[in-house]
Amino acid sequence: MDTPPCAELHLHVEGTLEPEMVLALGERIGIPLPYADAEDLRARLAFTDLQSFLDLYYANTAVLRTAQDFAELMAAYLRRAAVAHVRHAEVMFDPQAHLARGIPIEEVVEGLAAGMALGAELGVSSLLVAAFLRDRPAGEAMEVLEALLRAGAPIAGVGLDSAEVGHPAAPFADVFLRARAEGLRLTAHAGEEGPASNVTEVLDVLGVERVDHGIRAADDPDLVARLREEQVPLTVCPLSNVRLRAVGSIAAHPLPQLLAADVLVTVNSDDPAYFGGYVDDNYAALRAETALGRDDLARLATNSFTGSWLPAARAAELA
Ligand code: HPA
Ligand code: ZN
Numbered sequence: 001m002d003t004p005p006c007a008e009l010h011l012h013v014e015g016t017l018e019p020e021m022v023l024a025l026g027e028r029i030g031i032p033l034p035y036a037d038a039e040d041l042r043a044r045l046a047f048t049d050l051q052s053f054l055d056l057y058y059a060n061t062a063v064l065r066t067a068q069d070f071a072e073l074m075a076a077y078l079r080r081a082a083v084a085h086v087r088h089a090e091v092m093f094d095p096q097a098h099l100a101r102g103i104p105i106e107e108v109v110e111g112l113a114a115g116m117a118l119g120a121e122l123g124v125s126s127l128l129v130a131a132f133l134r135d136r137p138a139g140e141a142m143e144v145l146e147a148l149l150r151a152g153a154p155i156a157g158v159g160l161d162s163a164e165v166g167h168p169a170a171p172f173a174d175v176f177l178r179a180r181a182e183g184l185r186l187t188a189h190a191g192e193e194g195p196a197s198n199v200t201e202v203l204d205v206l207g208v209e210r211v212d213h214g215i216r217a218a219d220d221p222d223l224v225a226r227l228r229e230e231q232v233p234l235t236v237c238p239l240s241n242v243r244l245r246a247v248g249s250i251a252a253h254p255l256p257q258l259l260a261a262d263v264l265v266t267v268n269s270d271d272p273a274y275f276g277g278y279v280d281d282n283y284a285a286l287r288a289e290t291a292l293g294r295d296d297l298a299r300l301a302t303n304s305f306t307g308s309w310l311p312a313a314r315a316a317e318l319a
Helices: 019-029 038-043 050-063 067-083 095-099 105-121 138-150 170-181 196-206 215-219 221-230 238-243 255-260 279-289 294-306 312-318
Strands: 006-012 086-093 125-133 157-161 185-190 210-213 234-236 265-267
Touching: 006 210, 006 234, 006 265, 006 279, 006 294, 019 038, 019 050, 019 067, 050 095, 067 086, 067 105, 086 105, 086 157, 095 105, 095 125, 095 138, 105 125, 105 138, 125 138, 138 170, 157 170, 170 185, 170 196, 185 196, 196 210, 196 215, 196 221, 210 215, 215 221, 215 234, 215 255, 234 255, 238 279, 255 265, 255 294, 265 279, 265 294, 279 294, 294 312
Parallel strands: 006 086, 086 125, 125 157, 157 185, 185 210, 210 234, 234 265
Antiparallel strands: none
């Protein structure tokens, strides 16, 4: 099955760190890793929930140190995305995961930007999104935002990720207000493991333009009606949701129901190195295991350009 040309709007660059790259980078910088080989690391990708994934995801960032490491990571993702027919990617990174390890923010963004320049040569345009960790204090997120602004980091927007349950988004309202005042675009994870009310929270309290995951919105008919009326993009990640047990199976995924309700649903891979597939694999799984047909997949791909932060004329050209 051919994946239609699409944009990828929900992708964590740290989540594209394939087991082979973890081992190669670990060897290059000479740090001991607790894995015998890539297969041993692959065997540990059996997650029970979001936190069990996040523990491994943050641990593996230990191999990312220099601008060159970040450039190679981003370039490898964009090369793979090109194969998946991705024409444009809006890529999140977690500045705090690297700052906490003493990596200067300039080193991270310089490397990511270099990788993005290589991707552009392959015909994949990209934007960078700095995601704040919702299980860390909001004051720390504000400091990181100020540091990114001081460094002139080439970010298009900000997001909010990490552990959802027990970590409300509301304390981050000032951070998002400040980002908006700087002309940055706004998105946030919500309704992945947490309830539909978390989706309402990020819309009303953070003022986000789109919602990452947002699948639990399907539990609340009034919220579904609002998402349809306001055409709020949802960046849905089917394989991620199954791997982290947010849904039981692709066949039981609420995406077809949300699409049928005319919500602006999109398909994305989230952390492809960890969840068993890139965006083309996500489209293929939906085609194989749900009643969605070729026209539905084409509509999902069109939605991905509509929901992107590209200028409308450019989005229409790509769609
Ligand atoms: N959810 C929350 N935080 C994350 C994710 C996710 O799927 N991936 C990377 N950080
Ligand atoms: Zn995510």
